[in-house]
Amino acid sequence: MPGSTTDSTGLGCRQIRLVRIAHVYYTHKNIDQARQFLEDFGFHEVKRVGKDTYYRGTGPEPFVYCARQGDEDDFGGAAFVVESEQDLEYAAQTLPNATKVYELSDAPGGGRCVTFRDPVDNFPFHLVYGQAAAENVTAFPQLKFNFVCPAPVHKLGHFGMCVTNFAKTFEFYTTRFNFVPSDLVYDKSGRDITTFLHLDRGSELVDHHCFFFFEGPKSHVHHSSYETHDFDTQVLGHDWLRRKGYENCWGVGRHIMGSQIFDYWFDPSRFILEHYVDGDLVNDANPVNRSPASPDNLHVWGSIQLRLKNLLVGGGVGGMESADVHSCQVVQYWEYETRVLDTWAHYPDRFKTPSINFSDIKLD
Numbered sequence: 001m002p003g004s005t006t007d008s009t010g011l012g013c014r015q016i017r018l019v020r021i022a023h024v025y026y027t028h029k030n031i032d033q034a035r036q037f038l039e040d041f042g043f044h045e046v047k048r049v050g051k052d053t054y055y056r057g058t059g060p061e062p063f064v065y066c067a068r069q070g071d072e073d074d075f076g077g078a079a080f081v082v083e084s085e086q087d088l089e090y091a092a093q094t095l096p097n098a099t100k101v102y103e104l105s106d107a108p109g110g111g112r113c114v115t116f117r118d119p120v121d122n123f124p125f126h127l128v129y130g131q132a133a134a135e136n137v138t139a140f141p142q143l144k145f146n147f148v149c150p151a152p153v154h155k156l157g158h159f160g161m162c163v164t165n166f167a168k169t170f171e172f173y174t175t176r177f178n179f180v181p182s183d184l185v186y187d188k189s190g191r192d193i194t195t196f197l198h199l200d201r202g203s204e205l206v207d208h209h210c211f212f213f214f215e216g217p218k219s220h221v222h223h224s225s226y227e228t229h230d231f232d233t234q235v236l237g238h239d240w241l242r243r244k245g246y247e248n249c250w251g252v253g254r255h256i257m258g259s260q261i262f263d264y265w266f267d268p269s270r271f272i273l274e275h276y277v278d279g280d281l282v283n284d285a286n287p288v289n290r291s292p293a294s295p296d297n298l299h300v301w302g303s304i305q306l307r308l309k310n311l312l313v314g315g316g317v318g319g320m321e322s323a324d325v326h327s328c329q330v331v332q333y334w335e336y337e338t339r340v341l342d343t344w345a346h347y348p349d350r351f352k353t354p355s356i357n358f359s360d361i362k363l364d
Helices: 031-041 085-096 168-174 229-244 320-327 334-346
Strands: 004-008 010-016 018-028 043-047 050-056 063-070 074-082 110-118 124-129 153-161 179-186 192-197 210-217 218-225 247-255 261-266 270-279 291-292 299-300
Touching: 004 334, 010 247, 018 031, 018 153, 031 043, 031 063, 050 210, 074 085, 074 218, 085 110, 085 270, 110 291, 168 179, 168 192, 168 210, 192 261, 229 247, 229 261, 247 270
Parallel strands: 018 063, 074 124, 153 210, 179 291, 218 270
Antiparallel strands: 004 010, 018 074, 043 050, 050 063, 110 124, 153 218, 179 192, 192 210, 247 261, 247 299, 261 270
């Protein structure tokens, strides 16, 4: 329950109670390409205003993704719903570099928002309250036959960040908010380097993780993830994206931590978006799981041999020597997977990424 806590600054504070993840913001240089991808990915456009295009899913959130036109491709942060108006006001008063409470006057659903800056890596983080639920929510269509088509997004499930100081980031979010680890991953020295966080809502069942982060040399978004209806829908959407010529990043496969079936794709701006289904639910009865980074802790099936030695163009990646990259799969270790995929997304000129077909997928 909420109470008085102490953060790394030594100042007493109480937790700000979060209810769920709500939406994300991305800026795209080529907004037309971004809009086409989002439609093919399964989002439903709900509103355009100025340089912003808002998309919703089949769930009650008024929007789950805002695409902004800008001069540079950029991640604009994720938003979480707070429990009360008092939480929002308290956030504005106590969080680092926080704005005053402001109105989401142009956004679907309206509401009020506070934006603060992550104290370690300065990425934006948004808190919202008072949004109206989407109107005319329709049931997922029941088809008599399966046809290749976009996999309709239901909701935003989680997002992930690379952070430069894991310990400080973990302390901040688990102290100031009701984030609780479902899983922790530690390196060979025993130091935690990755966490998957859920929201502590007592006995209420919530998603295994709505926010995850791992330590790396440069902070940036890793991916955002969206739930779709079921496995059939997910695979039909996979085939649709492939036929449209988009680049598969990793999938279809099944994770260990959270156990969801995943399918990762690069959008035209080189951001990674995931379709997922069948993820775990947890509550306060679930203990924290802590495990070592190993070849077996990331996936049950769906690993892909990518012949990384043919992708690397000169030198090591993220502290790895070329020989290390040559001998490992992209998913052999969590730290390898994140470093390699992040390098693809943010330094595409260094890589020549292949087209991945189902024939490339090795079932363990």
